[in-house]
Amino acid sequence: MSEPEVHATVGADSWSRVPQASQGSGPLTAGEEGLPDEGAQEDAGETGITPALEPVFSGGDLAMFYALEQELFSMPDDWRFGRRCRTHASERWEGTAGAYFTPAESFLTGGGEMGGIGQRIMADGFFCSKAVGAFGLTVGILFAGCYCASQKKIKTKMQGILSCDSLTGLSTLEKFKEECAAHLEKKSDHAHAIVQFDISKFKIINDKFGFATGDKLLQACGAALQSSLSGSEICARCFADQFAALVQYDGLDALEPRVRRIIAIMEQWRAASNLPGRIDIHCGVYILEDGRESHDMQQALDLAGYALQEAKRKGKSRMVVYNESMRKVSLLHQDLEDGICDALGKGELQVWFQPKVDMLSNAIIGSEALVRWYHPTRGLLLPGVFMPLFERSGDVLQVDFCIFEQVCNTLQRWKKAGISVSTVSCNFSSQHFERPEFSRRLVEIASRYAIAHGLLEVEITESTMLRNPEAANIQIKQLKSLGFRTTIDDFGSGYSSLGLLQLFAADVIKFDRSFVKRNIAGKRAQIVLGNMISLTKQLGMSAICEGVETEEQANILIRHGCYSAQGFYYAKPMPANEFGKMLKVGRVFPRKGGSCACVTDQMPAAGRMSAG
Secondary structure: OOHHHHHHHHHHHHOOOOHHOOOOOOOOOOOOOOOOOOHHHHOOOOOOOOOOOOOOOOOOOOOHHHHHHHHHHHHHHHOOOOOOOOOOOOHHHHHHHHHHHHHHHHHOOOOOHHHHHHOOOOOOOOOOOHHHHHHHHHHHHHHHHHHHHHHHHHHHHHHHHHHOOOOOEEOOOOHHHHHHHHHHHOOOOOOEEEEEEOOOOOOHHHHHOOOHHHHHHHHHHHHHHHOOOOOOOOEEEOOOOEEEEEEEEEOHHHHHHHHHHHHHHHHHHHHOOOOOOOOOOEEEEEEOOOOOOOHHHHHHHHHHHHHHHHHHOOOOOOOOOOHHHOOOOOOHHHHHHHHHHHHHHHHHHHHEEEEEEEEEOOEEEEEEEEEEEOOOOOOEEEEHHHHHHHHHOOOHHHHHHHHHHOOOOOOOOHHHHHOOOOOEEEOOHHHHOOOOOOOHHHHHHHHHHOOOHHHHEEEEEHHHHHEEEEEEEEHHHHHHHHHEEEEEEEOOOOHHHHHHHHOOOOOEEEEEEHHHHHHHHHOOOHHHHHHHHHHHHHHHOEEEOOOOOHHOOOOOOOHHOEEEEOOOOOOEEEHHHHHHHHHHHHEOOOOOOOOOOOOOOOOOOHHHHHHH
């Protein structure tokens, strides 16, 4: 096909004038191209714009087109995009395409730097001919024009989407912060507070009743919140099931009824929706300081968030006002969570031992392994400070195996040193019992240090068994078949203890410290305790009581047939080297009338948050 034929085919009727130029008839005049001739341009004044012409993309911003033209083609301002188009809509694309075809063609064949690029494009065979190349560039320019013209509308629409939550119709978090900052800049006779709201167990509601019900709940909560605000107050949905509001603060006596009203509205919605149970709303409040010229809204939300977390910890529908101690505790928790990897790697987590004693002879019959954290900046930390955090984060799995391996390593060293060793019980999180590889991991670690399984006892808390009885029972049976001993820990702290005795065949029952602390000298308490000890023996299990702190408590236990104990009366937890010295003696020496003296009496204040 000849070049003129290609031209004629590409553009059909609207391109009929272009082949004529390529056939050597000379360049087209402005009038032939459908553009204003020189006289018309002169009549239009210095700008050269004919009043009758309309731009193709009249609604768009043409600055990007002009910049693109200036980059690709050198031409006068009078030839700017949109000024070449005919008045009639049916001829606009024809005029625009025809106007760009010739400069596009020149780009592919002309001289200079831009022409060199065009020639290389043609030489590489990117386009089959000059005409097709010019057509492609023209179409590209027109599509670029369409894109740029639509940006203003898209930008406006996106701003609306980003500032309004599509589900509840409330402001988004970013819009909320902007509105709060603007509102607080105005002078007001009222103090203000940031209130964060959270729907308790929203994920469970979503899972149980479906996402549609969850969405309706969020909409109802947003509507309840919005209906409780005055005209100048602001609210938003932050994310998921969390909402925030900027309210006038006239004291807690005025704020609490407003929060209760929101909870009452949600309870009415729940009843109307036939949802079982109740919907609890937690609230965290941060009172903004008066007299400040500006407020950091993100910081205010963060501080309200600390109060919200405290409200969630307390359970049910609660409103908690922020105080500085919440922030300090939260920062401590974050610091500990961030430091667990380094702690495991650097050996900061160490095993301590607390002896188990035969109360008739004071002989050491075993011990319990307990974790301590030698924190580089906070000193000695007890497990009550950090283990609940690791339970939530899942890091407890690593910590438990770390301590178990230290126990095996320590037992190996004691055996090599000729020290007589006895059974050591190790605590394990309930999360382990949901993993089938748990017992295999214990076998691998014990084998690494050549420790007999009978010297290792796995303590399983009563709450763990209640949470997942079937999984716990399978693990107990598997551990016993491998030769490990098992203990039901904290027995008596739950609500189904007798059922546990019937279901689980553990080796040892460890009675919770509440048995000896709860008026053990009373007649009723001794009847319950005596019968529990008797029942344990009849089921073929050993009994031991923890938390024994006085001689009177020890004597009562002995009188009812419990001869094994663990507690401060006999010995406090101690480092491995101290317990090794005690094992060489083989017995403890309780202090008459009080607890025994031990190195841990000088424990730093930072570590006295848990007896364990």
